[in-house]
Structures are given as structure tokens and as C-alpha cells.
Amino acid sequence: MTYRLASALLFLTLSLAACSNGASTPEDAAPATDMAAQAVVVPPTESSAQRVDVSPPTVSSFWPANGAIGQPQLQFDVKVTFSEAMNRQSVQDAFQLTFPNVNKDLEVFTWNNLSTVVSMHYLGGTAYGGTVVWKIGSGATDAAGNHLVQTGTVGGNFRVMRQNTVKLYSDPEKDVGARRNHHDWTYSSADQFGAATAEVGWRVNKFMPTYERAFVQFSLSKLPDLSTMTKLNGASLHYNQTSSPDLIPISGAGWPLLYNITTPAWFEEASLWDAPTVPTTGHIDLPYSSPHPWDPSWNGNNAVDITAAFAYDLQHSAALMGLSQWEFMVTSN
CATH class of the missing domain: 2.60.40.1220 (Immunoglobulin-like)
Structure with a gap:
């Protein structure tokens, strides 16, 4: 801001010839031309100046x-x-x-x-x-x-922000159907890691119950624009279901559930089976019909909302080894 002085103070000092009413001669009076005026410019003080802003703002x-x-x-x-x-x-x-x-x-x-x-x-x-x-x-x-x-x-x-809809497929080499022998609590895979399908439930094989769960895992690094993603508007997990007549339903307790889990040992059936869940909303109920949890009416493609859980996985990607891990099971196994 600059300022401009808007006024100055002018003093006039006058010298006047002496004049007496009793002058007896012309010599006693000063001639009129002897009267003079002197102009003296005195800089104004802060209080006597009007300050005007003439500087444009930026x-x-x-x-x-x-x-x-x-x-x-x-x-x-x-x-x-x-x-x-x-x-x-x-x-x-x-x-x-x-x-x-x-x-x-x-x-x-x-x-x-x-x-x-x-x-x-x-x-x-x-x-x-x-x-x-x-x-x-x-x-x-x-x-x-x-x-x-x-x-x-x-x-x-x-x-x-942009909005985009993307598909993220589970990692084939990490997908597995895992089994646990109810007698000696040993674990195995149904078709080795990388299986395209897995069974969930339990069966009796030579009078020995075997429980089965399915595990699918997603690499978050494969999401396009992951580094610039600011908000997850929605996420759904899609799967194809087919009823298996030799999987035995357990009345009142065998309902299908989905859990968001975490374990660094994604390659071990036992570690996957006992993996803790991430602190989100707990289990997610999968669609089913009573009394059979895997009612044929649900055969085909299904989808379940996992927005809250997947948002947690994205936010804590580093702590979760860059994986979003999911477990399909029934409540009894």
C-alpha cells in the first residue's frame, strides 16, 4: 500500500511599513512598494495529512x-x-x-x-x-x-474426482478349497492351490467327517489407479454357486457365511483355516434358503456387498500384505 499527501499547509509572513497618524513629513512613512509577502511551505505532520490508498490489491x-x-x-x-x-x-x-x-x-x-x-x-x-x-x-x-x-x-x-467401475479377479494361484479331517485335524487342499472351484460344507467319507472351506484372495496392487483412488463408492464379491448333493447340510447350523480374513501364509491350508478376521463388520451372510443352506434356487451367479470390508482392506493395504482375503464357510465347520 502506498500513500499520497493530499494537502499542504501554507504560511504567509507579511512585512508592513510603519504608519503613524502623526507623521509630519512624507519621509516618515514607508512607500507602499516596501510591503512584501513571503510564502513558506511547511511539510504537513502525520495528523494534518489525509492518507489515501492508491495501491491496487493482488x-x-x-x-x-x-x-x-x-x-x-x-x-x-x-x-x-x-x-x-x-x-x-x-x-x-x-x-x-x-x-x-x-x-x-x-x-x-x-x-x-x-x-x-x-x-x-x-x-x-x-x-x-x-x-x-x-x-x-x-x-x-x-x-x-x-x-x-x-x-x-x-x-x-x-x-x-473421477468415478470408474473396475473388475478385480482373484489370484488363481492363491485360490484353494481346503479340507480339515475331523478325526486328526489334519489339513489338505481339495485340488491344490490354483483350483478354479472349491466346495464348502462337510461330507462323510468312510464314516469320517471332513469339513471343507473355500478361500479366494485378491491382489490390491492389480487395481488400476490404486495410488490415486480417493473413495470407494461400492464393492461386491461375485461368485458362482452350484449345489452339491453329497455335501451334507446341518439343520439349523449350516448356513453359508463369508469372512474377510488376513494371514501372510496364504499358501498354507492350516493358516488360512485359522486366520483371524479383519476388524470390520464381522461375517457376511450369503443367500440361502431353509432348510437346505445350498438350495438349488441359488444356483448360478450370486453377488454380496462387501463395501465396508473392502474399504478397510484398501486403507490398510500395507498391513495386509496387499491382499484382500476371503473365506467361504458354513457355520458348523
Whole structure:
């Protein structure tokens, strides 16, 4: 801010010839031409000067950064800091957003006490992946009426988050149907790791019960754009079910469940079988019909919502060795 002096103080010092009513001769009086005036300019003091702001304001900083990506698709913000106190209404009138179907009535402004920082909160939204352009026009002024300097710092753009639907298949080499012998508690795999199918339930083989579970595991690193993912809107686990007549249902206790588990020993049947669950929502009930848990009416492709559990796996990917691990079982085995 610079200042201009708007007034000066002028003193006039006058020298007047002496004049007497009792002068007896012309020589006793000074001639009129002897009267002189001297002008002396005295610099004004701080209190006697009117200070006028003539410096135009500038934008000191703003947020989001120009070219930023991943801002909220709904109800996003723009924050601008000025070099000096601004005329609030002029800034709000000069603020411009550009994107399809923008509505200025949805702009809400808040200021700091000094009128140097304004935040614009947009109550609406734009298309996923869309670009928002903002600018403050020349109509914006400071408190003294000086117009905002129009440079490249009075506007910017950012991109809101994208939305994408992707398919992530389980790792074939990690999928397995595991068995536990109820007599000696030994573990084995039904068809070795990498099996395309697995059985869940229990069967009697030579009068010795054998329990069976299925394990599928997903490598989170195979998710496209994992490093730029900001929000999981939904996740569902899809599987194909076929009834097996030789798997024995257990009345009242053999209902199919799904657990989100974690173990670094993904290659050991025993470790998978006894793996702890991750701290999410507990088990997830799979569709079934009473009294048979694997009713033929559920044969075919099924899907179950795993949004909460999968979001946890994404957030704690490093601690979970980059794996999202799942166990199919029935309550009795």
C-alpha cells in the first residue's frame, strides 16, 4: 500500500511599513512598494495529512492449487487470500465459476475478520472427472476502491474426482478349497492351490467327517489407479454357486457365511483355516434358503456387498500384505 499527501499547509509572513497618524513629513512613512509577502511551505505532520490508498490489491495465494486433481465431486471449495482488506461484495460479485450447468446461487462465501481471505463453498456439484475453472474479475476492489490487479494469479482450475467401475479377479494361484479331517485335524487342499472351484460344507467319507472351506484372495496392487483412488463408492464379491448333493447340510447350523480374513501364509491350508478376521463388520451372510443352506434356487451367479470390508482392506493395504482375503464357510465347520 502506498500513500499520497493530499494537502499542504501554507504560511504567509507579511512585512508592513510603519504608519503613524502623526507623521509630519512624507519621509516618515514607508512607500507602499516596501510591503512584501513571503510564502513558506511547511511539510504537513502525520495528523494534518489525509492518507489515501492508491495501491491496487493482488492475490497472495489460493487453494486448490492450479491443475489439482481429485477434488470432491460434490460441494467443493475455493479459498483465496488477498494482499489487503477487500470490499467483500465486489469480490463476491466478480467471482466466476465455469463448468456445465453452474449455478451462481449455489455459491456461499465466508470471510475472515480482516476481509483478506475469502472461501467459496459450492453447494452443488459437477460431473465426475470434470474440470472446474474459477476466476475473480476486474470488478473486485479493495476497501479503498482500487481494482484487483488482473494477472494469472486471479484464477485457476482443478479436476474433481473421477468415478470408474473396475473388475478385480482373484489370484488363481492363491485360490484353494481346503479340507480339515475331523478325526486328526489334519489339513489338505481339495485340488491344490490354483483350483478354479472349491466346495464348502462337510461330507462323510468312510464314516469320517471332513469339513471343507473355500478361500479366494485378491491382489490390491492389480487395481488400476490404486495410488490415486480417493473413495470407494461400492464393492461386491461375485461368485458362482452350484449345489452339491453329497455335501451334507446341518439343520439349523449350516448356513453359508463369508469372512474377510488376513494371514501372510496364504499358501498354507492350516493358516488360512485359522486366520483371524479383519476388524470390520464381522461375517457376511450369503443367500440361502431353509432348510437346505445350498438350495438349488441359488444356483448360478450370486453377488454380496462387501463395501465396508473392502474399504478397510484398501486403507490398510500395507498391513495386509496387499491382499484382500476371503473365506467361504458354513457355520458348523
